[in-house]
Amino acid sequence: MGARKPLIAGNWKMFGRNADLAEIGALAETTGPAAAKIEVLICPPAVLIAPAAWQARGKSILIGGQDCSPSAADAARTGEISAAMLADAGARYVIVGHSERRQNHKETDDLVRQKAEAAIAAGLTPIVCVGETQAERAAGQVAEVVGRQVKASAPGQGGAFVVAYEPVWAIGGNSTPTLAEIGEVHALIRETLAGQFGAQANETRILYGGSVGPKNAGEIFTVPGVDGALVGRASLKASDFSAIILGHPAAV
Numbered sequence: 001m002g003a004r005k006p007l008i009a010g011n012w013k014m015f016g017r018n019a020d021l022a023e024i025g026a027l028a029e030t031t032g033p034a035a036a037k038i039e040v041l042i043c044p045p046a047v048l049i050a051p052a053a054w055q056a057r058g059k060s061i062l063i064g065g066q067d068c069s070p071s072a073a074d075a076a077r078t079g080e081i082s083a084a085m086l087a088d089a090g091a092r093y094v095i096v097g098h099s100e101r102r103q104n105h106k107e108t109d110d111l112v113r114q115k116a117e118a119a120i121a122a123g124l125t126p127i128v129c130v131g132e133t134q135a136e137r138a139a140g141q142v143a144e145v146v147g148r149q150v151k152a153s154a155p156g157q158g159g160a161f162v163v164a165y166e167p168v169w170a171i172g173g174n175s176t177p178t179l180a181e182i183g184e185v186h187a188l189i190r191e192t193l194a195g196q197f198g199a200q201a202n203e204t205r206i207l208y209g210g211s212v213g214p215k216n217a218g219e220i221f222t223v224p225g226v227d228g229a230l231v232g233r234a235s236l237k238a239s240d241f242s243a244i245i246l247g248h249p250a251a252v
């Protein structure tokens with residue numbers, strides 16, 4: 001894994017209320033000792049970012065957004081939230097191109113790249129999501145699809161960003177690729193990044209996401225090239241999420 005610090009990120013999606021912010025305090029208590037070795041991030045819904053950042057102040061938990069506008073400048077864009085606004089509210093990271101946005105909001109690779117670039121311009125680290133559908137995997141198109149998404153969605157200027165490999169069919173269900181398959185795709189992503197960004201690509205962390213939970217996280221973290229995880233459902237409760245974090249080999 002080299003010098004890349006593992007990142008374990010929780011994506012709360014459209015779940016959570018102010019009362020759930022107590023989970024952040026509970027999470028910091030159990031995972032605090034591992035914070036020197038592992039970055040822990042919670043991405044709550046946009047309206048909870050500011051109070052979540054307040055809750056996390058002085059603690060080992062970082063806060064991020066789940067999406068941002070592609071516009072780096074303030075603009076007449078009703079309903080959108082800029083990366084600069086997320087940063088102002090206390091976010092350090094932002095997820096872009098999650099498959100639920102690619103599917104439900106028809107987000108293209110090009111739009112995702114613009115969002116990643118706007119995030120970097122605002123001082124945030126984007127987490128760029130990629131991943132094949134079940135049909136694409138069945139058709140033997142994993143390398144083609146994921147390679148294309150990485151090339152076209154990664155921020156053009158390079159720099160600090162994270163890639164999350166999330167097979168669409170593994171999200172929100174119970175099945176994941178085999179450890180060997182996860183390793184293969186991570187190697188392919190690293191190779192693609194090296195082709196784009198040269199030696200700088202070694203610094204990019206590549207996370208696995210899709211049905212990661214306390215039971216399977218430990219073995220997924222042992223796969224070479226896996227620099228952490230993007231976790232949905234199992235990040236909502238501090239008890240589950242801390243079990244995932246403490247199951248990382250770097251936590252001991």
Ligand code: PGA
Nearest residue numbers: 171172210211231232233
């Ligand atoms: P899941 O979601 O862990 O609930 O499968 C992962 C994600 O969509 O980021």
